[in-house]
Amino acid sequence: MKALKYCIAAGLFALGTANSASGLDKAAEALYQRHCAACHGAQRLGGIGPALLPQNLSRLRKKAALEVIGQGRPLTQMPAFSGQLDDAELDALADFIYQPPAEEPNWGLADIRASHVVHHPKGSLGDKPVFEADLQNLFIVVEQGDHHATLLDGDSFEPIYRFQTRYALHGGPKYSSDGRYVFFASRDGWISKFDIYNLKVVAEIRAGINTRNAAVSFNNKYVAVGNYLPHSLVLLSADDLSPLAVLPMTDGAGNSSRVSAVYTAPPRESFIVALKDIPQILEIPYGHIAPDNPRVKRIKLEDYLDDFFFNQEYSVVMGASRPAGSEVSESAVSGRVIDLDSGRKLADLAIPGMPHLGSGISWRYGDTTVMATPNLNSGAVSIIDMQDWQVLKTLETEGPGFFMRSHDQSPYAWVDVFFGPNRDKVHVFDKQSLELVKTLAPVPGKTAAHVEFTRDGRYALLSIWDVDGAVIVYDAQSLEEVKRIPMSKPSGKYNVYNKTHYEAGTSH
Ligand code: HEC
Structure with a gap:
């Protein structure tokens, strides 16, 4: 009875706010605060454990989550709760973490700045690699199983070093142009800069709550981070990852959007941003990033485009078109070709189904x-x-x-x-x-x-x-x-x- 009363109260409260909190179960919330918040954060934004918000859990089925809560995860700090909580409580908790919070969590410049850690300031480590190998033929292999990465010698195929990463890397690590540094982005928004020559993480910062990927400018000055939550693009200094700007992703008419991905376009000296919920492509020239008010060029589109493939000159982009709110295109036209200079559409792509343009490749043929x-x-x-x-x-x-x-x-x-x-x-x-x-x-x-x-x-x-x-x-x-x-x-x-x-x- 008590739980029911709380539910009704929460529902009424939610009527007055933009976000529906009507599904939020106060009893489950109390269980969460008592048993989980210490590791996963009072607002579910993460801590020792990962963030537990619907966006962050999109790849984990609820059934799998229930099993994790009951049985724990062996060899990690995630404990098993089946001994202390009954089935109904475990169920309620599994439901709870897939509910959006009553208030959309924010992650602004102040939060980002407060998360910044510099482990090794610039110049404090040597410039000579601490191992011997062809530095241009190294691989970073991401190991999702236990959240590690391996630096692999591309000649002998011997691992050089294996190290822990942040929980659930997302979007592929990016190298500085000389190959000395590699930048990782994690699902929960952590950006880490790793010095390959010294085998050390030199700086870290949390740029978002749910992040898609990061890109590094070809001049090695900037890192751009694309977020699903909040709807922002964050620009960092590639030197020490200190934050330079947070750009809300809006269309100027009151709509905001998740970032599908951010790309670096070397010949254009710019970042290109694909948006999930606004039919636009954004371009941010490197030269306009400093001091703190980046200029953004917008290309308006006839529909939503993401999952980009660029030609080698970066003058043309191919994007997959999906109707709003849908992951799959039903129509025969599943992509568009856009000229990035004029903003004009050059062609429709008639590929049935759902091409994965972002992993496309090209070659000379005839x-x-x-x-x-x-x-x-x-x-x-x-x-x-x-x-x-x-x-x-x-x-x-x-x-x-x-x-x-x-x-x-x-x-x-x-x-x-x-x-x-x-x-x-x-x-x-x-x-x-x-x-x-x-x-x-x-x-x-x-x-x-x-x-x-x-x-x-x-x-x-x-x-x-x-x-x-x-x-x-x-x-x-x-x-x-x-x-x-x-x-x-x-x-x-x-x-x-x-x-x-x-x-x-x-x-x-
Ligand atoms: C002592 C710290 C700690 C406590 C307390 C804790 N967790 Fe965890 N939890 C973790 C860690 C660490 C992980 C990541 C494990 C791994 O590396 O796979 C995790 C993982 C999870 C995952 C999997 C997330 C994913 O993305 O795969 C879920 C779900 C989860 N916890 C739910 C809960 C719930 C619900 C509670 C409270 C009943 C709870 N946890 C309490 C530390 C904790």
């Missing part, structure tokens, strides 16, 4: 350049002629793919099957004949995904995306396995040279 994109909801790779934006060929795969990769020095393009019963397979296509060369299934039953090449393109590294997983090294020519390196749910891997030279065969 007298034109083509781009290839996997599809998130059908077993197809679309090859598009970048002169007339027509689909040149559709390659059939054994299921929807996520990542695609190649290298200038390799005749082959690799695409994984990420979803469905054939998740353990990876296809290798010939870039000139556009025919299937080989289908690999290195560990039956375990997802094989995400390929990255060595600097010279001679080897391709593939992840076995499992807690008991591995990175498998293939000879990129013979397609024979060379080595298996055990890892904990390795996801992306990032080669210093390929990433800092904007290799056409790798997503940027």
Whole structure:
């Protein structure tokens, strides 16, 4: 009875506010404050444990959350509560963390600034690497299983160093142009700057509550962070991560938007921002960032575009179009091609389903350049002629793919099957004949995904995306396995040279 009364009170209270808090169960809230807040934060923004807000938990099913709360997570600080709470209480807690809070949490400049930690000020560490290796042929491998990253020697394929990262990295680490530093973004908004030469985290800051990704300017001066929560883009100094500006993502007419992703566009000397809820592309020239009032250029679009692929010159962007409030495009037109200088639409992309343009790659084909994109909801790779934006060929795969990769020095393009019963397979296509060369299934039953090449393109590294997983090294020519390196749910891997030279065969 008591709980019911509280619910009604909360519901009435919510009538007067913008956010619906009617679902918030006061009894569950009290349980949360008593048992969880010490680690997950009074406002669920995180602490020792991750943030527990619906946006942050979007990849965790409620059933899985219930199991974590009851059983805990072995080998972590997350305790098991099944001994002290009954089933109804556990249920109520699992429901509670998927409810939006009564008031949308804010994370402004003052909060960001207060979270800033400089572990090693600039100049306090040596400029000579503490290990020996080809510094341009290093990989960072993100291991999601236990929130670590491994620095891998790209010649010997021996791990050089393994270190803990923030909880749930998101969006791919980014290198400074000389390859000395790497910047990580986490789901909960933490940005970490890691000095590869000294194997140390030098600075950290929390730039948001729920973050999509970070980008580093090509002049190594700025880091831009795109957030889902709050609706902001945050600009940091790449030196020590101190905050420079928080840009609310609004359209000027009272609407605000989540940031889908922020990209760096080296030839344009700007950041490009893809928005989820406003039909615009934003461009922020590096030169206009200092002192504190960045100028933002807006390209107005006919529909919502995100998941960008740029041509090598960064004059043209391809974006996936999705109707507002939907993740999947129903129409035959699933993408647009936009000229970034004029803001004009150059073409519609007629690709059925949901192309994953952001992991597209491009290469020379005859007298034109083509781009290839996997599809998130059908077993197809679309090859598009970048002169007339027509689909040149559709390659059939054994299921929807996520990542695609190649290298200038390799005749082959690799695409994984990420979803469905054939998740353990990876296809290798010939870039000139556009025919299937080989289908690999290195560990039956375990997802094989995400390929990255060595600097010279001679080897391709593939992840076995499992807690008991591995990175498998293939000879990129013979397609024979060379080595298996055990890892904990390795996801992306990032080669210093390929990433800092904007290799056409790798997503940027
Ligand atoms: C002593 C600290 C601590 C307490 C108390 C605690 N947690 Fe946790 N919790 C953690 C840590 C640390 C993790 C991350 C574990 C890992 O590395 O996978 C976690 C993870 C979780 C996750 C998984 C989140 C994700 O994104 O995968 C959920 C759900 C969760 N906790 C819920 C709760 C609830 C509900 C309570 C209270 C009943 C609670 N926790 C109490 C420390 C704590």
